C-alpha cells in the first residue's frame with residue numbers, strides 16, 4: 001500500500017474539479033481524476049502532466065460505472081484518503097411553478113443521488129485510511145438562510161434546491177461517521193467562471209479550487225459537518 005495520500009475528484013476533466021486535481025497533485029497527493037467520458041479524462045490528465053494524476057472513468061449517475069471505479073481503486077491502491085464530490089450540473093432556471101419534476105430530477109441525479117452512490121461505494125476504502133476526508137462541493141446558492149432572506153439575490157432554480165439537499169447529506173454523513181476518523185464538509189468555491197455558468201463567474205476556477213483543495217487537505221479535526229467558504233462559515 002502506498003504511503004502517498006490517494007484522492008478521488010469526481011467531474012475533474014474541467015473547471016473547478018480539474019483545478020482541484022492540479023492543486024492536490026501539486027501537494028503530493030495521488031489524484032484519481034474522475035471523468036464520465038474516457039477521452040475527456042485522458043486529455044485532462046495529460047494537461048496535468050508531471051503531476052501524480054491518473055484518469056478514472058466515472059459517471060456518478062451510473063451505479064455500474066461507480067462500482068467499477070471503486071473496484072479499480074481497491075485493486076490498484078487498496079484504500080482512499082480523500083473524496084471530492086465535485087461533479088455537478090446546473091439545470092432548471094425559472095420559477096418553481098414553471099419547472100417540472102424532471103428539471104429537479106436532472107439536477108438531483110448528479111448533485112445529490114450521484115454523491116450518495118459514489119460516497120457509499122468508496123466509504124469502505126475511506127475507512128481503511130487513517131483519517132478519511134469527504135468534501136462535498138456545494139454552493140452558497142444552496143444556503144437556505146441566504147435563499148430565504150427578503151433581499152435574496154439567489155436565483156430560484158432546481159440547482160439551488162439540489163445544493164441544499166447536498167448540504168443535508170453532509171450533515172447526515174458527518175453525524176453518522178462522528179465516531180470514526182472520517183470527516184465530511186460542504187464547501188462553497190465562490191462564483192467561478194466555468195462552463196457551468198457560461199463563464200459569467202467573477203473568479204477563476206483555480207481560485208475556487210483553492211477553497212476546495214484547502215478543505216480536502218486540512219488536518220482532520222473539528223470542522224466535520226460544517227459548510228465552509230473562503231470567508232469562513234457559510235450559513236446553512
Ligand SMILES: NC(=O)c1ccc[n+]([C@@H]2O[C@H](COP(=O)([O-])OP(=O)(O)OC[C@H]3O[C@@H](n4cnc5c(N)ncnc54)[C@H](OP(=O)(O)O)[C@@H]3O)[C@@H](O)[C@H]2O)c1
Nearest residue numbers: 011013015016036059060086087088139191192194195196
Ligand atoms: N462555477 C461556479 O461558480 C460554482 C459555484 C459554486 C459551486 N460550484 C460547483 O462546483 C462543481 C464544479 O462545477 P464547475 O463550475 O467546475 O462546472 P463545469 O466546468 O461544468 O464542470 C462540471 C464537471 O462535472 C462533470 N459531470 C457532470 N455530470 C457528470 C456525471 N454524471 N458524472 C461525472 N461527472 C459529471 C462534468 O463532466 P463533462 O465535462 O463530461 O460534462 C464536468 O467535469 C459543481 O458541483 C458546481 O455545482 C460551481
